[in-house]
Amino acid sequence: MPHRGGLLPLLLVALAAAPLAVAWRPWPPRDASGALAGLGASKKFEGSSDFVKLEYHMGPVLAADITVHPIWYGAWPAEQKRTIRAFLRSLSPQSSGEKEGAVPSPSVADWWRTVRLYTDQTTANVSAVVALGQEKCDARMSRGASLTRMDGMVSVIAHELAEMASNPLANAWYAGGDPSFPTEIADLCEGIYGTGGGGAYTGQLLTDGRSGAAYNLNGVGGRRFLVQWVWDPYRSYCSGPNALDHQ
Numbered sequence: 001m002p003h004r005g006g007l008l009p010l011l012l013v014a015l016a017a018a019p020l021a022v023a024w025r026p027w028p029p030r031d032a033s034g035a036l037a038g039l040g041a042s043k044k045f046e047g048s049s050d051f052v053k054l055e056y057h058m059g060p061v062l063a064a065d066i067t068v069h070p071i072w073y074g075a076w077p078a079e080q081k082r083t084i085r086a087f088l089r090s091l092s093p094q095s096s097g098e099k100e101g102a103v104p105s106p107s108v109a110d111w112w113r114t115v116r117l118y119t120d121q122t123t124a125n126v127s128a129v130v131a132l133g134q135e136k137c138d139a140r141m142s143r144g145a146s147l148t149r150m151d152g153m154v155s156v157i158a159h160e161l162a163e164m165a166s167n168p169l170a171n172a173w174y175a176g177g178d179p180s181f182p183t184e185i186a187d188l189c190e191g192i193y194g195t196g197g198g199g200a201y202t203g204q205l206l207t208d209g210r211s212g213a214a215y216n217l218n219g220v221g222g223r224r225f226l227v228q229w230v231w232d233p234y235r236s237y238c239s240g241p242n243a244l245d246h247q
């Protein structure tokens with residue numbers, strides 16, 4: 001998803017993306033009926049490499065410590081804010097003062113490891129450190145009320161964060177010939193959350209015993225999240241720490 005403008009307005013950026021959802025290029029390509037185009041239905045998918053040519057365009061990645069400053073745009077229920085803060089703190093729990101090993105696998109930090117595989121010309125990797133910075137509220141919605149919240153908020157934030165880290169200036173990691181409509185590392189894996197995912201199928205998920213909710217990542221404070229996978233540059237397919245074939 002194109003999302004320029006630096007790190008500061010992450011949450012705003014993530015939210016601002018919601019009304020633009022129609023402009024997202026769904027992957028894999030679908031025909032007019034919504035069926036997968038050019039793929040046999042039985043094929044193991046998870047973002048088949050046949051279609052994807054992710055390329056490095058010589059620009060920087062976010063190799064320095066990342067600080068996320070949420071801007072709470074509109075009225076946010078306290079519990080939703082807590083969930084998002086917990087997700088952000090789960091990316092590198094030690095940077096947030098959590099004890100090592102406190103979060104079981106597959107964890108949000110494990111998920112971030114795939115993003116950290118991306119390097120720039122100086123061979124610097126995407127930063128391991130992602131910290132929660134100062135927050136701002138924009139409850140009066142200074143940019144208009146048409147921005148809406150959407151389901152899967154944490155996954156949307158994760159998607160944008162992964163792409164900001166690996167393609168911050170739209171000149172690093174993306175597929176497709178047009179840098180103003182780049183297909184970035186999370187765009188390639190939209191809708192894929194587990195092994196076998198693709199088309200309308202999310203892939204294999206875990207189930208929270210208490211609530212019955214599906215999840216795929218553990219976070220700080222015993223929280224569980226459902227976060228889409230990102231493109232793995234070595235495996236050349238979408239990958240996440242809950243994958244069944246490379247635990």
Ligand SMILES: *[C@@H]1O[C@H](CO)[C@@H](O)[C@H](O)[C@H]1NC(C)=O
Nearest residue numbers: 113116117118119124125126
């Ligand atoms: C940094 O990126 C390289 C190249 O993708 C990878 O081999 C290495 O494991 C990465 N290091 C970390 C700490 O993720």
